[in-house]
Amino acid sequence: MPHNIVILGGGTGGTLTANRLRKHYKSAEATITVVDRDREHVYQPGLLFVPFGLTRAEDLIRPRERQLRKGIEFFENDVDHVDIEGKKVFLQDGPTLPYDVLIVATGARIVPEETEGLTDDGWNETMFTFYDAPGATALAKAYEDFDGGRIVVNVVDMPIKCPVAPLEFCFLTDWYFHERGIRDKVEITYVTPLDAAFTKPRAAKALAGLLEEKGVELVTEFNTGEVDGPGGRLVSFDEREVSFDLAVVIPVHSGAEFVAKSAGLGDSLDFVDTDKSTLQSKAAPEVFAIGDAANLPASKAGSVSHFEGEVLVENVVRFLAGEQLDATFDGHANCFIETGFDKALLIDFNYEQEPVEGHYPTKVGLPLLKESRLNHLGKLMFQWFYWHSLLPGRDIPGIKPDMPVGGKHLD
């Protein structure tokens, strides 16, 4: 009997895992099934550029099924819940799928409704998000029409996908209004619940420096309790206020709804309780998680899913062979940070090592934690790499999942 592998979610992590597994197993050895609720695969990092008219949401979308290798079965359906004990996936409107190994790759979703006022009057009029395609598109129109005033960029709470994206959004806003010749008429404020510009000290310092250089005001330790569209103000739980003419809000994130309906699978935010080294879920040995769906203390980023993929596939293979798991994931993340004016910065880090200066992956590579045009090109090239290398599950010569230390300036 072939092994029966079911993958929930056909986004970044689900697709690359399915493709890597399909390469590993002949069709007689394993059946691989992917379930996703829709057929449109969005290149999410591209959403950052939509509000500035640098790309359109339509250009970031490709058919989901076409990203899957031959011999992978695809179901378009909503997952209702998983019966962990019975090893079965229940779909909302389709067959029940039994499995030998289940991989949860259903990502993180934005939950704007959880913040008082955010989806009331003014949503998509004076309050926006660029974290999904319709939001980014609506914001593009609003930016085009904006001719001066106060813009606030607000992260409501962590965790969020790509924690550097809101900062990139600030830098690009600065650039965009420069280009339009009205930068002096626009105030930009970055409002974060963190006590600094970023979670990691050395990068936080560099990024705070850049915000200052670009004239972006930084408000820290602001826990947004309410967003008042008609009144144009953010109100924190401790009753501080920041006023705006236009708010760009990164709403709180949760895991998929079905996780809550699958006893024992998730934590209180519906992310899958997952071992941070092996990617095995804590609910059952045959259940694994990858990408934003997992509650690892790592960034929710596509690059992380990519590095996890290799480790995950190795462990699934070991598990099905009855061997001990020992492939270990180190939390490796690698993110370009677009800083405007055709420049970007690169950070590379893992569970233990915060981002530092130096070069990646070796001494002659891309500059780390420093603005450069080369990094900007890297950021733009990532889209090609995403469709043609990351999703198909190719290894990149010279780049291993473990974080490289060779080019880094470590103390």
Next chain:
Amino acid sequence: MPTITIAEADVELNDDGFFEVPEQWTEEMVPALALTEGIQELTEDHWTVIRFMRKEYFEKGTGPTVRVLGKTSGVTVKELYKLFPKGPGKVAARMAGIPKPRGCI
């Protein structure tokens, strides 16, 4: 790391006032800790939160964030800010004798 005496026992705190050794904490210390946070009167709700924080810490290795507290402790986020006006995440963690909640990445 600084050692201070709370309710007649020596405890080690880090520079931000969080316990280095959660096992050094006792319930008797809470009224004194509350005063250092500007909380004059301890209510049953304060205790609910403090006990919940400790339980989560020992089960999961980190204290909950405010959002998680609001979803799971039985006290809403708004009420949490009334109980701990200077910020429930950090203040309740200090009063519960656990390290600063790791928050997120």
